[in-house]
Amino acid sequence: MAQKKNAVIVGGGTSKFGVRQAHLLDMVQEAAKACADDIPGLKPTDIDGLIIATTMAGRHSSALNTAPLVVHRLGLRPTSICIRVDTLCAGSNSAIIIAKGLVESGIADVILVTGGEKVYMPQRWETNYTQLAVNDHDWDSAMGLGVPPPFFAMIAKMHMKRYGTTKEQMAHVSVTNYGYGEGHTNGHFAGRTLTMEQALEARLIADPFGLYDCCPLSDGASAVIVASEERAKAMSNRPLVYLRGTGQHATHSMSAGWPGETLAEWPHLNKAAQVAYKNAKLTPKDIDVAQTHDCFTISEIIELEELGFCKKGEGGAFVASGEIGINGTIPTNTDGGLLVYGHPFGASGARQAIEICKQLQGRAIHQVKDAAFGLTHNLSGTCAQHTVVVYGKEPVK
Amino acid sequence: MAELQKAEIVGTPALNGTYISEMDIWPLETQEFNRIYPFYDNLRAGKFTTTKCKKCGHIAYPPQVICPKCWSDELDWVELPQRAKVVTFTETQAGAPLGFDSPLIIAWLTFGDKSPLKHLLGRIVNCKEGELKDGDEVKFVTFSVPAHPIEVKKDTKVCERVFYAFERVK
Ligand SMILES: [Zn+2]
Numbered sequence: 001m002a003q004k005k006n007a008v009i010v011g012g013g014t015s016k017f018g019v020r021q022a023h024l025l026d027m028v029q030e031a032a033k034a035c036a037d038d039i040p041g042l043k044p045t046d047i048d049g050l051i052i053a054t055t056m057a058g059r060h061s062s063a064l065n066t067a068p069l070v071v072h073r074l075g076l077r078p079t080s081i082c083i084r085v086d087t088l089c090a091g092s093n094s095a096i097i098i099a100k101g102l103v104e105s106g107i108a109d110v111i112l113v114t115g116g117e118k119v120y121m122p123q124r125w126e127t128n129y130t131q132l133a134v135n136d137h138d139w140d141s142a143m144g145l146g147v148p149p150p151f152f153a154m155i156a157k158m159h160m161k162r163y164g165t166t167k168e169q170m171a172h173v174s175v176t177n178y179g180y181g182e183g184h185t186n187g188h189f190a191g192r193t194l195t196m197e198q199a200l201e202a203r204l205i206a207d208p209f210g211l212y213d214c215c216p217l218s219d220g221a222s223a224v225i226v227a228s229e230e231r232a233k234a235m236s237n238r239p240l241v242y243l244r245g246t247g248q249h250a251t252h253s254m255s256a257g258w259p260g261e262t263l264a265e266w267p268h269l270n271k272a273a274q275v276a277y278k279n280a281k282l283t284p285k286d287i288d289v290a291q292t293h294d295c296f297t298i299s300e301i302i303e304l305e306e307l308g309f310c311k312k313g314e315g316g317a318f319v320a321s322g323e324i325g326i327n328g329t330i331p332t333n334t335d336g337g338l339l340v341y342g343h344p345f346g347a348s349g350a351r352q353a354i355e356i357c358k359q360l361q362g363r364a365i366h367q368v369k370d371a372a373f374g375l376t377h378n379l380s381g382t383c384a385q386h387t388v389v390v391y392g393k394e395p396v397k
Numbered sequence: 398m399a400e401l402q403k404a405e406i407v408g409t410p411a412l413n414g415t416y417i418s419e420m421d422i423w424p425l426e427t428q429e430f431n432r433i434y435p436f437y438d439n440l441r442a443g444k445f446t447t448t449k450c451k452k453c454g455h456i457a458y459p460p461q462v463i464c465p466k467c468w469s470d471e472l473d474w475v476e477l478p479q480r481a482k483v484v485t486f487t488e489t490q491a492g493a494p495l496g497f498d499s500p501l502i503i504a505w506l507t508f509g510d511k512s513p514l515k516h517l518l519g520r521i522v523n524c525k526e527g528e529l530k531d532g533d534e535v536k537f538v539t540f541s542v543p544a545h546p547i548e549v550k551k552d553t554k555v556c557e558r559v560f561y562a563f564e565r566v567k
């Protein structure tokens with residue numbers, strides 16, 4: 001039996017995120033181009049596998065079988081894998097897990113992992129309406145649960161009630177992430193800044209969330225290359241960034257199956273993280289930089305707790321004390337995260353992977369000094385599933 | 398002329414007036430389209446029910462075709478408690494999905510330690526904004542939702558539908 005190979009992320013790029021005058025397939029082409037620009041040694045003919053992550057494609061782009069469309073537009077000729085995956089907001093992070101396994105097993109050598117969404121339609125109502133189909137449609141959606149703010153607002157209220165978390169502490173997340181967003185010209189809110197005063201005085205979206213507590217829905221696409229160590233060396237001289245460990249944990253789809261004692265506890269994220277750390281042979285203390293799923297400010301606070309970066313219930317004080325800043329114990333969402341870079345669901349996991357890749361290669365815009373280990377995390381659905389990927393400059397030995 | 402042009406914006410003429418189940422916000426409740434249709438029949442009778450496993454006794458929600466604990470397909474229908482308490486809630490004034498009136502009030506409900514159904518996200522109906530409080534008791538209510546057609550050979554069968562929500566116990 002052939003020896004297990006090491007899988008690495010070589011580089012990647014995103015399209016412009018935002019409300020775009022573009023088709024889904026246009027944005028996937030932009031992301032692929034940005035990925036190739038980031039890896040000068042990459043030739044499209046090197047790519048033997050394609051995974052496209054998208055949720056809205058079937059409805060908004062009338063593209064249920066998306067992978068062949070991407071093959072055609074990118075001029076690819078995949079021979080190892082050619083599939084679409086859908087785990088909503090964790091789409092391309094799930095695709096990275098699949099790509100890791102395929103490369104390590106020798107089934108594939110060079111995989112283009114891409115994700116994208118066309119969210120905005122000719123009439124705005126349609127975007128909110130489609131959200132009813134991404135939850136547990138016949139049960140939770142029939143209760144009116146569509147777009148995420150109402151559900152996460154209840155999570156925030158619960159965390160405030162149980163742990164004393166404040167709106168000011170939540171604003172520390174958005175202000176920090178806007179600082180990190182600076183320089184990321186493809187971000188949805190590129191060029192914008194945010195002060196504590198602006199964050200706290202913003203119009204109410206869903207109590208307790210103001211405008212800046214919520215990430216936008218974005219059109220956009222991202223793309224990365226996952227390859228074997230040998231093939232990566234042939235196309236790039238940069239330091240290798242290894243896919244060390246992954247974990248993905250789902251417990252339910254509908255509210256009746258919620259696994260926590262209350263909405264403020266996310267034991268399913270804790271479990272996914274434990275699995276990923278174990279596979280990566282690391283602990284939370286080893287991680288130098290993290291990209292977590294900051295769909296709302298409260299999400300980042302709870303994620304820092306459940307990922308083991310601070311104690312349960314202390315996430316609010318942790319973010320307010322500057323620990324997620326560039327000189328803090330765990331710089332988090334160093335490219336602006338979902339709050340600033342934006343959130344085209346299937347594209348977000350790969351966008352996070354690009355930032356961790358650059359951090360570990362020492363070429364990030366907001367560089368964490370000597371970053372050697374990084375982590376990405378997505379939640380998906382009504383916080384029903386958690387996906388964690390751990391990266392390092394050395395492979396697991 | 399401008400009015401004439403506006404009148405011509407029909408979008409997808411082939412679908413005008415057509416029921417599109419892919420865009421339906423309510424479940425396809427009839428026997429032709431699911432195997433848990435007794436749930437909806439029970440709703441019509443004012444009962445809140447689900448399936449209980451004959452083998453291991455597990456009570457699942459939503460109702461199932463097999464038991465999610467032991468995968469037995471021998472299940473019974475049982476009633477669930479109709480009263481719950483509001484743990485926390487959210488009121489949406491703007492941005493409620495098409496088909497739902499504002500304010501759209503959604504609550505995280507707890508049914509108590511003895512209930513097989515511990516918690517649920519439930520819509521609170523017949524309630525004005527600002528009226529609901531944490532800790533309020535709510536009760537199960539049913540209401541009719543739009544019917545849909547099914548083609549039966551050359552005829553059309555009309556499927557009446559029902560759904561449930563919760564309202565404050567005053
Ligand atoms: Zn059973």
